[in-house]
Amino acid sequence: MRREIGVAGAVGALSWCAPAAAPVVPVVAVAFGLPRRLEPRRGIALTFDDGPHPLGTPAVLELLAAAGARGTFFLVGEQVDRHPTVAAEIAAAGHEIGVHGYRHVLLLRRTPASVREDFARAAATIGGATGTAPRLYRPPYGVFSLAALRAVRQRGWTPLLWSKWGRDWERGARPDEIARKATRGLGPGDVVLLHDADSYSSADSWRRTVAALPAVLEAARDTGEPLVSASQST
Numbered sequence: 001m002r003r004e005i006g007v008a009g010a011v012g013a014l015s016w017c018a019p020a021a022a023p024v025v026p027v028v029a030v031a032f033g034l035p036r037r038l039e040p041r042r043g044i045a046l047t048f049d050d051g052p053h054p055l056g057t058p059a060v061l062e063l064l065a066a067a068g069a070r071g072t073f074f075l076v077g078e079q080v081d082r083h084p085t086v087a088a089e090i091a092a093a094g095h096e097i098g099v100h101g102y103r104h105v106l107l108l109r110r111t112p113a114s115v116r117e118d119f120a121r122a123a124a125t126i127g128g129a130t131g132t133a134p135r136l137y138r139p140p141y142g143v144f145s146l147a148a149l150r151a152v153r154q155r156g157w158t159p160l161l162w163s164k165w166g167r168d169w170e171r172g173a174r175p176d177e178i179a180r181k182a183t184r185g186l187g188p189g190d191v192v193l194l195h196d197a198d199s200y201s202s203a204d205s206w207r208r209t210v211a212a213l214p215a216v217l218e219a220a221r222d223t224g225e226p227l228v229s230a231s232q233s234t
Contacts, residue, residue, distance in 0.1 A: 023142035036161045041189030043228035044220050047072045052086035053197035056206030060196040067217045071095050072230040074138045077102030077122040084129040091130035096229035098136035104200045112147040135231050162193035168209045169201030179215035
């Protein structure tokens with residue numbers, strides 16, 4: 001009996017964590033229907049997580065405006081509560097708003113009930129500040145639990161991961177390295193992950209992202225693909 005209980009517990013744990021590897025194992029993303037690219041594969045989406053930030057977000061908005069580019073910002077509700085005006089500025093500039101949760105906590109650590117509560121609070125906070133009804137959701141760290149993925153779909157949100165990342169959150173990352181990693185092999189349908197805030201990463205990482213962004217924008221233009229909001233093709 002104990003062995004059967006242990007096996008059942010192990011199976012349950014594996015099921016709970018099953019989608020977690022999707023950001024780095026494409027076959028897992030496919031199995032759980034977690035998009036990493038735009039479909040159909042046209043355009044390039046620049047996405048920014050963890051904001052809004054009182055300095056990083058305006059700096060990114062300025063560069064996007066100068067390039068005539070649209071971005072998608074996955075906002076954290078607790079940061080929106082701190083900086084509602086900045087969140088409103090993102091929407092007013094015509095950029096896509098996505099949900100990154102109310103608190104930036106690994107979903108594997110949360111019960112189904114706390115996930116649902118977090119999603120409801122995030123939707124109310126982000127929607128209230130931006131005047132939008134976000135369609136896209138990206139989990140903290142890109143990691144889903146099975147329960148959280150079900151809750152996302154029950155809300156009618158579309159989960160979205162990424163196909164390129166600059167790893168701009170890492171301590172010591174240089175702007176040229178960020179740009180190179182984010183644009184290596186860049187092409188139609190790619191979703192690029194960057195961060196406009198350092199609230200959950202190394203201090204001042206947003207400054208390195210801002211310094212890298214002109215090169216990322218130039219590389220995207222060189223592909224001949226338009227820069228689109230992430231929901232445009234999902």
